[in-house]
Structures are given as structure tokens and as C-alpha cells.
Amino acid sequence: MKDFKIVICGGGSTYTAGIVKDLLDQSHELKIRELWLYDIDEERQNKVAVVVQAVVAQFAPDLDVRVTTDPAEAFSGANFIMAQMRVGGLEMRVSDEVTCLKHGVVGQETCGAGGMAYGMRTIYPMCQLVDYCEEYAAPDYWIVNYSNPAAIVAKAMHKLRPNARILDICDMPVEIEARMAEILGCELDDIEVDYFGLNHFGWFTSVRCKGEDVTDKLKAHVRTYGYISEASLNDSLVKDPDWQHTFENSATISTLFQDYLPNTYYQYYLMPDSCVEYMDINNTRGMQVINGREKRMFAASEALQRGEDVDLTQFYVGVHGRFIVDVVKSLALDLRHRHLVIVPNNGIIENLSDDATVEVPAYITDRGPEPVRVGTIPRFYKGLIENQDACEGLIVEAVIEGSYQKALQAFTLNRTIPSATVAKALLDDLIEQNKGYWPELK
Known part of the structure; x- marks a missing residue:
């Protein structure tokens, strides 16, 4: 077997330990010769590596985990x-969230102005990663990218590094599928x-369970409960207030637009007023991550270094790691497993337009994705998508050209921002907040 x-x-990342656990769970099929952690933040990576090494010691003690900041x-x-x-770390995530909320618009890491700000920070670091791989990696390397905001990053790579062996994915649809299964x-x-x-x-547009079409059954459920089972409504483990709000908004969107079932992130675009009203500028999602998952990770690292026992299962959450590992396994072993991925439209x-960057089902082979053709879509959904794709395209062009005008146009087009005057004031503040991360806009 190839390794x-x-x-x-x-x-x-605080997700790394969970991803490694999922890799080890699949090691009977996906044989690992070497496992490396790479980050430009050495101090942070070394803390997380302590937890990762504890996971490996428990499940694959013969595997040597290497930790480095040297790309070669x-x-x-x-x-x-x-x-x-995550360019700029959680601190810049919080900065984006707070700046947006000060202007009365959605403060979120991937959607709206926060997502555009994050995307503008990430484009050239992702180019650098591609260049490192072109220089050092195996000729048939694959980058499986789930750096956010995936849509903007993917669109930029299609333009700036069109020959890169990169497959862009996002775990949110799979998280929703997991809720559907529940x-x-x-x-x-x-x-x-x-x-x-x-x-x-x-x-x-449709959902099958063991081959049976269950779309209408799910639609009826989601319009009442959102993407959560009746049993789980009383489960304290899922009573995260932010997710409860998200699921409630999914029910509203499904009731308003009954053709299809929405991605949960549509709440930010179709119900931005409700989202802003709910969001707390003094307790943003980024702040919750810093005070929650990150704090627990660093505490576990310190405890392990003191020789104390730590419950590692707290870091094995969701389908995030499983999804990325499944995609890598399908690429490695030419399994042709079907996954949702992000690709150039090219008639799908x-x-x-062909240069739209779409998310659709595809069969994953060792040569890359083979997308499933969708055909034509109704005018309402086409209009929504064309508007958002134009917004994301203008953000990419703004970064490449250093164009303030195109950045302003992108902010003005975005459905989460109510007017051109708000767009300009917000953009100007984000320029100040992102000095050293964004190219100069003129």
C-alpha cells in the first residue's frame, strides 16, 4: 500500500487535534508515512502540538509527528x-466583527464585510502556500483547502494560480447533512x-436517505424546527445560543422560500437585520472561541506538560476533521466518493457565467473532482448568486489591482450592507484595522 x-x-489551529484523530481513525486505509504541522506562529503551534502528540501517543504511538515553521x-x-x-489570527477576527457591528452591519468571519476583510488578508498568503508546494512538494501534490472565506480564496486562486493542484472545500454543508441524518x-x-x-x-435541491427521496419530509421538519431534531431541542449539549438562533432562522428562510433547503449562512444575507439585532458586540463569536475552545486547548497543553491526565475527547467535535480526511482519502485512493466542493463553473x-466559483457535488478522483452538472436554475436563485459572485470577484480584483474603487463596489453590492455610504465608512475603518495585511488601496 502506498504511504x-x-x-x-x-x-x-484548535481544530488540529481533532483532524489528526480523524486521520488516525482512517490510517488502515490512508497510510501515513510522515505527519507534519506547519505554522508561522511558532509559539501557538508548539502549544497545540503538545495536545496533538498526546493524541498520536494514544492511537498511533509509532507515528512521528514533526512540527516546524520552515516551509522547506x-x-x-x-x-x-x-x-x-487564519491570517491575522482570532484577534483580527474579533476586530472585523466589532468594526462591522459598530456600523450596524453583520459582524461575521466569512459573510458580509468581515468575510471580505478576511478574504483580502488571505489571498496572497494562499498564493505563497501554492508557491511553496510547487517548489518543494511531490509533483502530484494536492492542497485540500478549507481556509476561510473559501469562496473568495478559491476565486482568487483560479485567477492567480490557475494551474495549482488545489481543491477547495467547506464543512458547513456536511454539518447540515449530519443534522439531516440526525x-x-x-x-x-x-x-x-x-x-x-x-x-x-x-x-x-434534493436529499436522499439510503436511496429514498426524503426532501419533502425534511422541508416539513426544517420549516418547524430548523436543522435540528425534536429530541435534540432538549439536549443541553446542543443548546449553544448562537446555533439555536441560526437553526430558527433556517426555519424562517425555508418557510419564505420553499423550493429548496438553504445553507444556514443564508441567514446573514436574507435576514441581516435579525442577525445584527441578535449579535453582541461585547461577546462576538470570535471572543467566544478565544474564551472557550482556545482557552481549553491551551489549558490542556499546559496540563499535559505538567504530566497530568487530560480528556482529549473534548477536541474531537463535529464532522470537520472527518470531512477533510474523507476528501484526502478519495484523492489518494481514487475512490470517486461524492462530496460537495468548490470549483469553476465552466457550464456546470x-x-x-463560466468563471463563477460554484459549490456543487463532485466525484473525487486521484485526478481531482468530476463535478455533477446542475443544469439551469430559476431566476431568483440565479440573481442572488450572480450578485454575490460579482461581489466576491470585485474583492479579488481589488486585492490584485490595489483598487479602492473596486473594494467599495464590492462592499456596496453585498446584501449585508444597506447603502453605499455605510459601505464607504465601513471600508475606510477596515482599511485602518487591516494595515499590514491588505495591499494598499488607491
Whole structure:
């Protein structure tokens, strides 16, 4: 069996330990020769690496985990690079959230102005990662990218590094599929969906469970409960207030627009007033992550270094890690598993432009994705998608050209921002907040 060198780029992420656990769970099929963590933040990565090494010691004690900030070390001969970079760290996420909320608009890391700000920080670091892989990695390397905001990053790479071996993915649709499975009382692997849109901007057109069409059954449920089972409504483990609000908004959107089932992120675009009213500028989602998951990760690292026992299962959450590992496994072993991925349109959705960056089902082979054709889509959904795709395209052009005008046009087009005057004031503030991260806009 062929073995592989796998690199996690963004090794200092609090998600890394969970991803590694999912890799080890699949090691009977996806044989790991070398596992490397790479990050530019050495101090943070070293803290997370303590937890990762504890996971590996428990489940694969013979596997040597390497930790580095040297790209030549990390990427030399690499077969698969899992990219989860967060340019500016959680501190800049919080800055984006707070700045947006001060202007009365959605403060969110991937949607609206926060997502555009994050995207503008991430484009050239992602180019650098591609260049490292071109220089050092194995000739048939694959970057499996789930760095946010995935839509903007993917569109930029299609333009700036069109020959890169990079596959862009997002775990949010899979998280929704997992909720669908819970609602239906089946396993995630039993679910197969048809879907179209952009990343964080798409619709489930049909859902099958073990081959049976359950779309109408799910629609009826989601209009009442959102993407959560009746049983789970009383489960304290899922009573995260932010997710409760998100699920409630999914019910509203499903009731208003009954053709398809929405991605949960549509709440920010179709109900921005409700989202802003709910959001707390003194307790943003980024602040919650810093005071929650990050704090727990660093505390665990310190405890392990003191020789204390730590419950590592607290870091094995959601389908985030499982999804990325499944995609890598399908690429590595030519399994042709069906996943939702982000690709250039090129006729997949017939009445959208070829250069739109769409999220659709595809069969994942060792040569890359083979997308499933969608055909034409109705005018309402086409209009939504064209507007958002234009917004994201203008952000990419603003970064490449250093164009203030195009950045302003992008902010003005975005559905989460109510007017051109608000767009300008917000953009000007974000320029100040992102000095050193964004190119100069003129």
C-alpha cells in the first residue's frame, strides 16, 4: 500500500487535534508515512502540538509527528497539504466583527464585510502556500483547502494560480447533512444530496436517505424546527445560543422560500437585520472561541506538560476533521466518493457565467473532482448568486489591482450592507484595522 506525507498548514489551529484523530481513525486505509504541522506562529503551534502528540501517543504511538515553521522542511516531498490558515489570527477576527457591528452591519468571519476583510488578508498568503508546494512538494501534490472565506480564496486562486493542484472545500454543508441524518434517524453516510450555489450561499435541491427521496419530509421538519431534531431541542449539549438562533432562522428562510433547503449562512444575507439585532458586540463569536475552545486547548497543553491526565475527547467535535480526511482519502485512493466542493463553473450551472466559483457535488478522483452538472436554475436563485459572485470577484480584483474603487463596489453590492455610504465608512475603518495585511488601496 502506498504511504503519504501529510502536512497540516495552520498547525496551530484548535481544530488540529481533532483532524489528526480523524486521520488516525482512517490510517488502515490512508497510510501515513510522515505527519507534519506547519505554522508561522511558532509559539501557538508548539502549544497545540503538545495536545496533538498526546493524541498520536494514544492511537498511533509509532507515528512521528514533526512540527516546524520552515516551509522547506514542511513541504518537501509532501503528498497532501491540509490548509486551514487564519491570517491575522482570532484577534483580527474579533476586530472585523466589532468594526462591522459598530456600523450596524453583520459582524461575521466569512459573510458580509468581515468575510471580505478576511478574504483580502488571505489571498496572497494562499498564493505563497501554492508557491511553496510547487517548489518543494511531490509533483502530484494536492492542497485540500478549507481556509476561510473559501469562496473568495478559491476565486482568487483560479485567477492567480490557475494551474495549482488545489481543491477547495467547506464543512458547513456536511454539518447540515449530519443534522439531516440526525433528524431522519440514520447515519451521515446514508445521506446523498443535490446542491448548487456558492460557498456559504447555496441550496439543497434534493436529499436522499439510503436511496429514498426524503426532501419533502425534511422541508416539513426544517420549516418547524430548523436543522435540528425534536429530541435534540432538549439536549443541553446542543443548546449553544448562537446555533439555536441560526437553526430558527433556517426555519424562517425555508418557510419564505420553499423550493429548496438553504445553507444556514443564508441567514446573514436574507435576514441581516435579525442577525445584527441578535449579535453582541461585547461577546462576538470570535471572543467566544478565544474564551472557550482556545482557552481549553491551551489549558490542556499546559496540563499535559505538567504530566497530568487530560480528556482529549473534548477536541474531537463535529464532522470537520472527518470531512477533510474523507476528501484526502478519495484523492489518494481514487475512490470517486461524492462530496460537495468548490470549483469553476465552466457550464456546470448552465445559466451562470463560466468563471463563477460554484459549490456543487463532485466525484473525487486521484485526478481531482468530476463535478455533477446542475443544469439551469430559476431566476431568483440565479440573481442572488450572480450578485454575490460579482461581489466576491470585485474583492479579488481589488486585492490584485490595489483598487479602492473596486473594494467599495464590492462592499456596496453585498446584501449585508444597506447603502453605499455605510459601505464607504465601513471600508475606510477596515482599511485602518487591516494595515499590514491588505495591499494598499488607491
